[in-house]
Amino acid sequence: MRLPSKRLIVSGAAAWLIAFALGGMDSRHASIASSDHSGPKTWLGALPFEGVAFAQSQGPNTQMSEVAFKNIQVLKGIPVDEFMGTMGLFSAALSVCCGDCHTGAGTSNPKWEDDPPRKRVARRMVSMVNAINKDNFGGRQVVTCWTCHRGSQSPAVTPGIDAIYSTPTFVPPDILPVAPPATSGTPPADQILDKYIQALGGAANLAKLTSYTAKGTSQLFGEAQADQAEIDAKAPNQLVTLVHQREGDLARSYDGRDAWVMLPLTVVGEYPLTKGAKEGAKLDAQMAFPGGLKQFFKTWRVTYPATLDGHDVYVVQGIGDEGMVATFYFDKKTGLLTRMIHYANSAVGRVPVQTDYSDYRPVAGVMMPYKYTYGWVSGREEYSLTEIQPNAAVAASKFARPIQRAK
Numbered sequence: 114m115r116l117p118s119k120r121l122i123v124s125g126a127a128a129w130l131i132a133f134a135l136g137g138m139d140s141r142h143a144s145i146a147s148s149d150h151s152g153p154k155t156w157l158g159a160l161p162f163e164g165v166a167f168a169q170s171q172g173p174n175t176q177m178s179e180v181a182f183k184n185i186q187v188l189k190g191i192p193v194d195e196f197m198g199t200m201g202l203f204s205a206a207l208s209v210c211c212g213d214c215h216t217g218a219g220t221s222n223p224k225w226e227d228d229p230p231r232k233r234v235a236r237r238m239v240s241m242v243n244a245i246n247k248d249n250f251g252g253r254q255v256v257t258c259w260t261c262h263r264g265s266q267s268p269a270v271t272p273g274i275d276a277i278y279s280t281p282t283f284v285p286p287d288i289l290p291v292a293p294p295a296t297s298g299t300p301p302a303d304q305i306l307d308k309y310i311q312a313l314g315g316a317a318n319l320a321k322l323t324s325y326t327a328k329g330t331s332q333l334f335g336e337a338q339a340d341q342a343e344i345d346a347k348a349p350n351q352l353v354t355l356v357h358q359r360e361g362d363l364a365r366s367y368d369g370r371d372a373w374v375m376l377p378l379t380v381v382g383e384y385p386l387t388k389g390a391k392e393g394a395k396l397d398a399q400m401a402f403p404g405g406l407k408q409f410f411k412t413w414r415v416t417y418p419a420t421l422d423g424h425d426v427y428v429v430q431g432i433g434d435e436g437m438v439a440t441f442y443f444d445k446k447t448g449l450l451t452r453m454i455h456y457a458n459s460a461v462g463r464v465p466v467q468t469d470y471s472d473y474r475p476v477a478g479v480m481m482p483y484k485y486t487y488g489w490v491s492g493r494e495e496y497s498l499t500e501i502q503p504n505a506a507v508a509a510s511k512f513a514r515p516i517q518r519a520k
C-alpha cells in the first residue's frame with residue numbers, strides 16, 4: 114500500500130509505543146493496515162478489559178459494547194468482539210492507529226472513553242454511512258468506511274489522469290458471482306473439493322489423523338524476530354494456536370463450541386468471539402482436519418477461475434449459517450488450497466481474516482502446510498512449522514478457557 118510519508122523502521126514493543134507517541138505529531142506514521150513497519154501489531158491487546166466480566170450464566174457471548182465500555186453512542190447492541198472488529202476496520206480504512214482517534218492509547222493510562230475531535234468525526238461518519246445505506250440501498254451495507262477512504266484520511270476528490278490511463282486494479286467483491294458452468298469451464302464445487310481431498314492424501318488417510326501437535330515460529334508483521342509457536346489440534350474441530358510473543362502470549366482457540374482470543378500487551382484476559390467471527394474460528398479449526406470441509410457449509414458456489422501469485426486457481430465460496438462467508442482458492446494443478454479468506458459481519462462492514470498456505474509436506478499420509486500466514490485487522494503472522502507430531506495425545510484442557518499461558 115502506498116503511504117504519504119516516510120516510514121520509521123523500528124521493531125518490537127517499542128515500535129508499538131512509538132507508533133502511538135507519533136500519532137499526535139503525524140498520525141500517518143502509524144498504521145495497522147499498511148506496509149508500515151512502525152504500526153501497532155497487536156492493538157486489540159491494549160484494551161481496557163480489566164473488570165469486564167463475561168456473563169457466563171447467559172453463555173459467554175452476551176457482553177455488549179455499551180455494557181463493556183463507558184461512552185458508546187452509535188455502536189450499541191453489538192458484542193465486544195464485533196465492536197473491536199469495527200475499530201480494526203476504522204483503523205484500516207483510514208490507515209491510522211488507535212491513538213489517532215483516542216487519547217492516551219499506548220500509554221499506561223488510555224482514556225478510550227474521551228471524545229477528542231477525530232473520534233467525534235468518526236462517530237458522525239458512522240451515522241452518515243448508516244443513513245447513506247438506509248436512504249439509498251434499502252439498508253444493505255454497501256457503503257462502508259473503506260468505500261471512500263481506501264487507506265486515506267481525506268478521500269480523493271478527483272481522478273488523476275495517470276490513474277485513468279493505467280491498468281485498473283481489480284478488486285473482487287466479497288460475495289463472488291456464480292460462474293455459469295457451461296461457459297466458464299469451471300467444474301462444480303463437489304469436484305473441486307473432492308480433488309482437494311485426493312490431493313491431501315485421500316479421505317481414508319485424513320480420517321486416520323485424529324490429532325496433532327506442531328511447533329515452529331510465528332513472524333509478526335513488522336517485527337524483526339520470530340516468536341515460538343505451538344499448535345494443538347484434535348478432530349473433528351478443536352484447535353489452539355499459542356504464540357510466545359515478547360510482550361506476552363497471543364492465543365486463539367476453538368474448543369468445539371466456543372472461540373476465544375487472548376492478546377499480549379494487555380490488561381485483558383481474553384474475549385470470546387461471536388456470530389460470524391466465531392464461525393470463522395470454527396472453520397479455522399475444521400481446516401486442521403479438512404476431511405470435513407465439504408460438510409461444513411450447506412451452500413457452496415463456484416465463481417470464475419482466477420490467478421493467484423502466478424498460479425491458476427479455482428475459486429469456491431461457502432456461505433455459513435451465522436453470516437460468515439468464506440472464499441477458498443484451490444490450485445488447479447495440485448488441487449491444494451492456497452488461500453482462504455473468511456469474513457464476519459460487523460456494524461460497519463465485513464471483517465476479513467486471510468490465511469495463505471504453502472510448503473505442503475506429507476505427515477502420516479496427509480499433506481499439511483508447513484508454512485501459512487494468518488492475517489487479520491490486528492496483525493499478520495507468518496507461521497513456519499518445524500515439526501508436526503501426528504496423532505499425539507492432546508489433553509482436553511489445552512482447548513479450554515482460560516487459555517494456558519506460558520510459565
Ligand code: HEC
Nearest residue numbers: 156182183184185186187188200203211214225226235236
Ligand atoms: C477513526 C477513529 C477511530 C479509530 C482509528 C479507533 N477508534 Fe475506537 N472509537 C472510535 C469511536 C467513534 C468510538 C465511539 C463509538 C460510539 O460512540 O459508539 C470509539 C470507542 C472505542 C472504545 C470504547 C471506549 C468507551 O469506554 O466508551 C474502545 C475501547 C476503543 N474505541 C478502542 C479502540 C482501539 C483499540 C482502536 C485501535 C484499533 C481504536 N479504538 C481505533 C473511533 C476510533
Ligand code: HEC
Nearest residue numbers: 203231234235238239242256257258260261266267268461
Ligand atoms: C461517502 C464517503 C465517506 C464515507 C463512506 C466515510 N467517510 Fe470519513 N470522510 C469523508 C470525507 C470526504 C472526509 C474529509 C472531510 C473534509 O475534508 O472535511 C472524511 C473525513 C473523516 C475523518 C476525519 C479525518 C481527519 O483528517 O481528521 C474521519 C475520522 C473519518 N472520516 C472517519 C470515517 C469512518 C470511521 C467511516 C466509516 C464509518 C467513514 N469515515 C466513512 C468521506 C467519507
